[in-house]
Amino acid sequence: INHIVHNGGLYKRPFNEAFEETPMLVAVLTYVGYGVLTLFGYLRDFMRQWKIEKCQNATEREEQKDFVPLYQDFENFYNRNLYMRIRDSWNRPICSVPGAKVDMMERVSHDYNWTFTYTGRVIKDIINMGSYNYLGFAQNAGACQEAAAKVLSQYGAGVCSTRQEMGNLDKHEELEKLVARFLGVESAMAYGMGFATNSMNIPALVGKGCLILSDELNHASLVLGARLSGATIRIFKHNNMQSLEKLLKDAIVHGQPRTRRPWKKILILVEGIYSMEGSIVRLPEVIALKKKYKSYLYLDEAHSIGALGPSGRGVVEYFGLSPEDVDVMMGTFTKSFGAAGGYIGGKKELIDYLRTYSHSAAYATSMSPPVVEQIITSVKCIMGEDGTTVGKARVQQLAENTRYFRRRLKEMGFIIYGNEDSPVVPLMLYMPAKIGAFGREMLKRNIGVVVVGFPATPIIESRARFCLSAAHTKEMLDTALKEINEVGDLLQLKYSRHRLVPLLDRPFDETTYEETED
Amino acid sequence: MNVGVAHSEVNPNTRVMNSRGMWLTYALGVGMLHIVLLSIPFFSVPVAWTLTNVIHNLGMYVFLHAVKGTPFETPDQGKARLLTHWEQVDYGVQFTSSRKFFTIAPIILYFLTSFYTKYDPTHFIFNTASLLTVLIPKLPQLHGVRIFGINKY
Numbered sequence: 001i002n003h004i005v006h007n008g009g010l011y012k013r014p015f016n017e018a019f020e021e022t023p024m025l026v027a028v029l030t031y032v033g034y035g036v037l038t039l040f041g042y043l044r045d046f047m048r049q050w051k052i053e054k055c056q057n058a059t060e061r062e063e064q065k066d067f068v069p070l071y072q073d074f075e076n077f078y079n080r081n082l083y084m085r086i087r088d089s090w091n092r093p094i095c096s097v098p099g100a101k102v103d104m105m106e107r108v109s110h111d112y113n114w115t116f117t118y119t120g121r122v123i124k125d126i127i128n129m130g131s132y133n134y135l136g137f138a139q140n141a142g143a144c145q146e147a148a149a150k151v152l153s154q155y156g157a158g159v160c161s162t163r164q165e166m167g168n169l170d171k172h173e174e175l176e177k178l179v180a181r182f183l184g185v186e187s188a189m190a191y192g193m194g195f196a197t198n199s200m201n202i203p204a205l206v207g208k209g210c211l212i213l214s215d216e217l218n219h220a221s222l223v224l225g226a227r228l229s230g231a232t233i234r235i236f237k238h239n240n241m242q243s244l245e246k247l248l249k250d251a252i253v254h255g256q257p258r259t260r261r262p263w264k265k266i267l268i269l270v271e272g273i274y275s276m277e278g279s280i281v282r283l284p285e286v287i288a289l290k291k292k293y294k295s296y297l298y299l300d301e302a303h304s305i306g307a308l309g310p311s312g313r314g315v316v317e318y319f320g321l322s323p324e325d326v327d328v329m330m331g332t333f334t335k336s337f338g339a340a341g342g343y344i345g346g347k348k349e350l351i352d353y354l355r356t357y358s359h360s361a362a363y364a365t366s367m368s369p370p371v372v373e374q375i376i377t378s379v380k381c382i383m384g385e386d387g388t389t390v391g392k393a394r395v396q397q398l399a400e401n402t403r404y405f406r407r408r409l410k411e412m413g414f415i416i417y418g419n420e421d422s423p424v425v426p427l428m429l430y431m432p433a434k435i436g437a438f439g440r441e442m443l444k445r446n447i448g449v450v451v452v453g454f455p456a457t458p459i460i461e462s463r464a465r466f467c468l469s470a471a472h473t474k475e476m477l478d479t480a481l482k483e484i485n486e487v488g489d490l491l492q493l494k495y496s497r498h499r500l501v502p503l504l505d506r507p508f509d510e511t512t513y514e515e516t517e518d
Numbered sequence: 519m520n521v522g523v524a525h526s527e528v529n530p531n532t533r534v535m536n537s538r539g540m541w542l543t544y545a546l547g548v549g550m551l552h553i554v555l556l557s558i559p560f561f562s563v564p565v566a567w568t569l570t571n572v573i574h575n576l577g578m579y580v581f582l583h584a585v586k587g588t589p590f591e592t593p594d595q596g597k598a599r600l601l602t603h604w605e606q607v608d609y610g611v612q613f614t615s616s617r618k619f620f621t622i623a624p625i626i627l628y629f630l631t632s633f634y635t636k637y638d639p640t641h642f643i644f645n646t647a648s649l650l651t652v653l654i655p656k657l658p659q660l661h662g663v664r665i666f667g668i669n670k671y
Contacts, residue, residue, distance in 0.1 A: 027539030028546065035547075038589075075599075077589035216525060223526045235526060276524035455530045455590050456523045459537055 010284035012320045016420040017239075017279055022460055023495055026430050030460045033431045041081030056114045078455070086436030087113040089443075089451050095122060097140040098131040100471035102448060123446070127476050129466045130450040132275075134307040134423055135394045136471030137338030137378045143386065144338065144377040148370040155369035163355070167366035175372050179343050182379050183313065184323040187352070188345035190375075191360045192367045194302060194332030195221040197342030200359040202298070203229040205328065206267050211251050213244060213295075214269040217277060222269050222300060231267075232257070238277070241285045244268070248293045266295035272304025272315035272331075276457065276465070278418020278426050280304070283315055287325045298328040306336025307423050312382045312395040318421070339374040341367050394470040398423055401468045401477060408481050413494035417463070425466040427484075427493070429453075434491050435462050441490065445483040528594045531606050535616040548574055548627065564635035568644055571631040575624055575648040582620070583655040584669060600671065605661055612658045624652050 047053040057080055060070050088109060096103040104123045107116040131138060139145060151171070161167035172190065180188040191197045202225030206212060210231040214222060216238040226233050234251070236243040248266070255262050268290060270281045283299075290297045301314045309317030314331065316323050323329060329345040344354060355361055382391035402423045409416050415428040429435055435453045442449045442464075453462035472480075488494050527533065534540065551573060555566040582604040592598060598606050608614045628649045635641035654660065664670040 022538055024539055024542065027537075028543045031540060031543040035543075074585070074587045074589060075591050079590070214526065216527075218526055220523070452524070458525070459530065459534055460539065 010288060015280075015282070017418065019277070019279075019417050020415045020496060022428075022430065023497070026495055027460050030431050033433060034454075034459070037082055037432060041077060044081060045077070056111070082432065084113050086432075086439070088116070089436060089439030092443075092448070097138055098128055098133060099138050099140075100128060100133070100136065100469055100473070100476060101125045102128040102131070104443075104448065123443075126443070126446050126448045127472075127480050128448050128469075129480060130448050131469070132303065132335040132467050133338065133469040133471060134303075134336040134398055134467070135312070135338075135378075135382065135391075136397075136469050137336065137374075137381075138471075139338070143381065144374050147377045148374045151373035152370040157368055157370065159366050159368060161365065162363060163361045163366045169366070169369060169372070171369050171372045171376070172366060175367075175376055176343075178376055178379055180345060182383060183329055183345045184316075185329060185345040185347070187348045187350075188343050189351050189354055189358075189361070190333075190341055190343045190367060190372075191358075192341050192364055193360075194334050194340070194342035196360050196364060197330060197332070197344060198222050198300065199225040199228060200364070201330070201344055201354060202226055202267075202269075204354060204357045204359070205229075205298075206231045206265055209256065209261075209263065210265040210267065211263045212267050212269060213247055213251075215239065215271065215274075215281075217274050218269055218271060219275075219300065219302070222271070226269065238274070239279055239282055241282055241289065244286070245289055248289060248295065252293060266293070267298055268295055269298050270300070272299060272301040273307070273419075273422050273424055275303050275424050276426065276452065276463075278416075278422045278424040278465075280308070280315060280318070280419040280422055283319050283321060287321060291325075296327040297325070298330065299326045301329065301331040302342075303335055303424060305331040306382060306395075307398060308421065310395070311392065312336070333371075333375050337375050337378045339371045339378070341371065341375070398468065398470040401470065401472055401474075404474070405466070405468055405477055405481070409484070410496070412481075412485055412488060413496045413498075414484075414488060415496045423468040425468065426463040427466065428495065429462045429464055429493060430460055430495070432462065434493065435464075437491055438464050438487060438493070441487045442483065445487070447480050447483055529588060529592045529598050529606060529609070530590075531588045531592075531598070531603060532609050535607050535620070536614075541619055544623070548623075564638060564641055567631045567634040568641045571624075571627055571645050572648045574627060575652040578620075578624065578652050579655070583652075586669065601662070602655075602669075604656060610661065612661070617656070621653070621656050624649055 044053065048055040057076065058071055060067075064070065088107070093105045093107070094102050095105055104126055106119045106121045106123050108119055109116050137144060155169065155171070159167045159169065163172070175190050176188045179190065180186065191200075198219070198221035202212075202222070206229045208230045210229075212226045212229070212231045212233045214226055214233060214235055216235055234247050236247050251263060251266060254260065268286060270283075270286060273280055281299075286297060289295075299315070304318070305314040306312045308315050311317065314329075316326060316329070323345075327346060328350065330342065331345075332342040333339040334341070344351065377386070380386045381388070382395065384391055399421070402421060402425075406416060406420060406425060409425065409427065417426045417428065418424065429438055429451065432453060435451045439449060439451045449464050449466060451462070451464045457463060468477075523530075548570070552566070552570045555561060555569050555573075556563070558566075561569065583602050586602050587599045588606075601610075604617075604620075607616055628645060631645050632642070635645070
């Protein structure tokens with residue numbers, strides 16, 4: 001059963017999100033796993049201290065042992081005793097373009113992951129389920145690459161200046177006009193780094209005396225930008241509109257903390273797709289709240305631009321809303337466009353203000369010309385202005401891949417988080433040993449996945465995250481699904497009891513657990 | 519800030535005691551300890567109960583009130599480095615449900631132990647002393663207090 005909420009006609013299509021609860025036995029076993037690892041960690045630390053075992057992490061020199069400690073021993077406990085054991089699932093060196101298939105350099109470790117040596121062999125054609133390559137533009141051949149190569153021979157690789165000095169190329173102007181047209185906003189500005197777009201522009205928009213309402217699971221760049229700005233930050237529960245409305249009401253009724261003065265600005269920070277949960281923001285409700293309480297909305301579409309919507313214009317088009325309702329539309333070119341950098345789109349006055357006052361504009365080097373050309377070509381391809389239907393085909397292929405992959409994984413019995421339409425698919429692993437085992441088993445079967453554990457996620461919610469791509473053909477997905485099925489049986493990962501939490505009248509938070517125990 | 523994590527929680531240690539299944543795991547752990555001690559043929563039932571109580575309180579003291587800081591790096595610039603886990607729970611807010619549970623658990627264990635040792639004086643002294651070592655640090659008045667400078671840095 002999956003009740004679908006229409007919420008007074010705000011949603012034009014069903015909003016299907018599910019976060020199945022952790023089975024109690026699995027939670028208990030996960031804690032037991034962490035407990036055993038902690039006890040063994042203490043034992044190994046004891047042996048290292050008494051020189052029974054060789055100590056391989058950084059320590060001070062003998063003559064410095066009496067000084068104030070340089071390295072915090074206990075803060076490194078998790079790193080030494082848990083992360084080191086499964087470290088080979090991360091930082092894997094790849095040596096080809098990260099498209100649908102990727103080559104990886106094989107490495108082995110003879111001292112339990114403290115050091116790695118390369119065997120010299122290259123593992124070829126690993127199915128890449130980890131790259132943010134949503135529309136498949138991470139290619140080293142094709143129209144985008146040819147255009148970028150031409151621009152490289154014309155403009156060179158470096159710009160050697162900031163936007164405000166000598167680094168404002170005609171290519172940048174062309175890009176910004178194109179991005180504004182793509183998004184449906186008045187004007188846009190592009191920056192060289194997606195992280196820097198958030199962290200350097202939020203301080204330009206809000207300051208002391210303003211209020212930022214940010215989602216629980218916002219990305220580190222948004223958190224950093226919010227903290228740098230000096231505004232008051234209040235956090236609402238993930239995608240929970242009741243929590244957001246309560247915070248808005250409290251803020252407007254009570255004003256600033258001591259002086260009770262009205263807030264200068266209220267800015268709501270949300271993301272289009274949350275990459276660790278695979279959930280999509282409830283944008284119609286956020287916009288309704290924003291209009292009712294007269295606050296501003298900052299939408300970070302890092303993962304959703306190009307990946308959602310019938311023509312790839314992002315989460316605003318997915319819900320059928322108007323881009324004018326979102327005050328600041330931010331996004332990155334790293335994920336769907338196969339390039340690097342970020343943009344901010346909005347009204348002309350806002351973007352002109354940012355051109356003058358943003359730290360990125362004043363101090364950061366502008367984007368490199370071949371990268372700009374890659375973005376221009378890929379955006380034109382998505383919009384269909386290059387004369388082919390390749391862009392539209394890619395967007396449709398991604399949507400089909402998403403639906404197919406999610407449906408098959410749910411049928412197999414895995415617990416999958418997130419919205420039905422999001423191309424980010426987190427598969428729950430829960431136990432710490434399974435994190436390492438899953439990464440290694442999938443690599444043995446020639447599939448590259450990204451796994452995440454504590455403390456990046458809550459302690460019992462470690463997961464493997466698949467990012468689907470338009471470049472994945474159905475055969476690749478079937479191979480991947482077959483291997484995931486095998487590994488799932490081997491590691492006993494099929495926890496789902498098909499008891500999807502029905503979408504109630506209010507969204508999912510910890511108080512809904514009690515009602516669904518039947 | 520919050521490097522490498524997918525949430526805006528500054529110190530995940532504060533939420534560990536509230537997570538799903540933690541209380542059950544703790545209760546099962548104590549039960550397991552007791553069964554192991556009961557299985558050793560040299561211990562009579564009162565001795566096994568007293569040992570359970572004492573070992574449980576010793577473990578609780580070490581992990582909640584002696585070990586300071588977090589086993590991973592946090593973006594709070596060291597605010598929690600000098601705090602024990604008990605002081606970190608829920609960011610120092612007193613009388614939350616986790617704090618109440620972990621205060622009541624040793625008391626219940628003490629009641630059971632007193633019953634099964636038939637209120638014998640020697641056992642009583644050991645059990646009460648051990649209960650006090652684990653109850654006094656939990657008092658809100660002792661939040662952040664280090665007696666005689668023990669365990670300060």
